[in-house]
Amino acid sequence: MKKAPPSLLFCSQLKEMLLAEHSAVLAFRSGWADSCHFDMLLECLMMMQFAANDPVKDAPDTNALNVCQFASSALLNIRDRYDDKKKLGATGDELRALDLLVETSADFWPRQSASIYFRAYDKTGDWKRSAHAEANREAA
Secondary structure (H helix, E strand, O other), rough: OOOOOHHHHHHHHHHHHHHHHHHHHHHHHOOOOHHHHHHHHHHHHHHHHHHHOOOOOOOOOHHHHHHHHHHHHHHHHHHHHHHHHOOOOOOOHHHHHEEEEEEHHHHHHHHHHHHHHHHHHHHHHHHHHHHHHHHHHHHO
């Protein structure tokens, strides 16, 4: 696990992450989203889900987990539609779910320690590597 950076550095990284998440939703809203925007929102969801369940916390953050479940449904619908039409897009309800995800992320992360953020970051990286390896096995 990475050593947590000083608080000011963490705050700077957090601002960049939150800006990227809002930009990804804007890309969907404007109709020019690509796979990078989708991946950014999926990473937002996964990191918040891992952090909300962090074992250091007294109890899971049920509000964040409920938002993650709602946004997960929207992202699955978007991905399924992409598989059929090869175009990324979101319905009004899906955009509301993505808005809620990034707004909850913007509220959630400033209340977390840098160590929780980096544990979630590491777990998300492990999850992405595992998903990539599984996709490669399926393609072979």
